[in-house]
Amino acid sequence: EDFAYYPNTKNFKEKICDFYNVNTENLFLSDGSDIGIKSIFETFTTCGNIVTSEPSFPMYQVYASLYNCSYKGINYDVDTLELSIDNMLSFVDEDTQLIILANPNSPIGDYKTIDEIKPLLDTGIPVLIDEAYIEFLDTEDLHWNSFIKYIDEYPNLIITRTFSKGFGAAGCRIGMTFSNPHYIENISKFRQMYEISGVSMKYCEFLLDNFHLVDTYCQEVIEEKKKVISMLKHYEVVDSNCNWIHFNNQDDNKKTKEILEKHKVLVKYCKLHHYGFRDNWCRMTIQPGLSEQEFFKELVNG
Numbered sequence: 001e002d003f004a005y006y007p008n009t010k011n012f013k014e015k016i017c018d019f020y021n022v023n024t025e026n027l028f029l030s031d032g033s034d035i036g037i038k039s040i041f042e043t044f045t046t047c048g049n050i051v052t053s054e055p056s057f058p059m060y061q062v063y064a065s066l067y068n069c070s071y072k073g074i075n076y077d078v079d080t081l082e083l084s085i086d087n088m089l090s091f092v093d094e095d096t097q098l099i100i101l102a103n104p105n106s107p108i109g110d111y112k113t114i115d116e117i118k119p120l121l122d123t124g125i126p127v128l129i130d131e132a133y134i135e136f137l138d139t140e141d142l143h144w145n146s147f148i149k150y151i152d153e154y155p156n157l158i159i160t161r162t163f164s165k166g167f168g169a170a171g172c173r174i175g176m177t178f179s180n181p182h183y184i185e186n187i188s189k190f191r192q193m194y195e196i197s198g199v200s201m202k203y204c205e206f207l208l209d210n211f212h213l214v215d216t217y218c219q220e221v222i223e224e225k226k227k228v229i230s231m232l233k234h235y236e237v238v239d240s241n242c243n244w245i246h247f248n249n250q251d252d253n254k255k256t257k258e259i260l261e262k263h264k265v266l267v268k269y270c271k272l273h274h275y276g277f278r279d280n281w282c283r284m285t286i287q288p289g290l291s292e293q294e295f296f297k298e299l300v301n302g
Helices: 010-022 035-043 059-064 086-088 114-121 183-191 196-209 211-231 254-262 294-301
Strands: 026-028 049-054 070-075 097-104 128-129 157-161 175-179 237-238 245-247 268-270 281-285
Touching: 010 026, 010 196, 026 035, 026 183, 035 059, 035 097, 035 157, 035 175, 035 183, 049 059, 049 281, 059 070, 086 114, 097 114, 114 128, 128 268, 175 183, 211 245, 211 294, 254 294
Parallel strands: 049 070, 049 097, 097 128, 128 157
Antiparallel strands: 026 175, 157 175, 237 245, 245 281, 268 281
């Protein structure tokens, strides 16, 4: 039946809403959270400008260009890698139609509290908080790190979530958008005829029914990240509230590259937005047991 029939999402939506303690009128399903974000652009932007942080999820700029919006990417402080909300506010004007903040952000991995973000919400402009990596935030209550609980308090607040990261189901392509019923009604006008597949829906229902497995995995990643950072004593490490770190050393990771290539380990290298004035910062995704891998032991002893 999952393959033969078009999916009926009614029960799945109710399960999601029970899980996040909202009403079905607060939820919009999409083919990944990126399509949810695209639908938000389609709903709220008409050739105005959008304000976000820079660097961040590159599709924000792609969608801004697609819908003929001026893109205002607000840079992080070069020395501290911190994002100033006051600086973001200084770029908000009468033509601003959407404010976006990934929280935690990629690739920097910083996280803002509701008190820090409140000045953005006080503008009355639609504010999108992209919580793709929220499950990896190191707090006691992993389930309620989300800003979803504030959608009744702030009518211009929009939250996007995904099953791709902490839930480990990127191949399912299921995203969720949460907001007030009026916003969701308007965003839903851009809904695809069948936004998700029945097979994907069934697997993600299983994940919600067995969230303890997701919780255990995310906590193991968080603890492994702490262990990995403590072992990289010969490196400068930039931690994150996500499931990765950046690290570099005095030779700009030249020896690191040799070790990782020898062990056929695929990593990303970047300039980390001018921080530290080195080009080859290594971005490494953390998984349970990483510190026991041979390549990592060689890095530590290298």
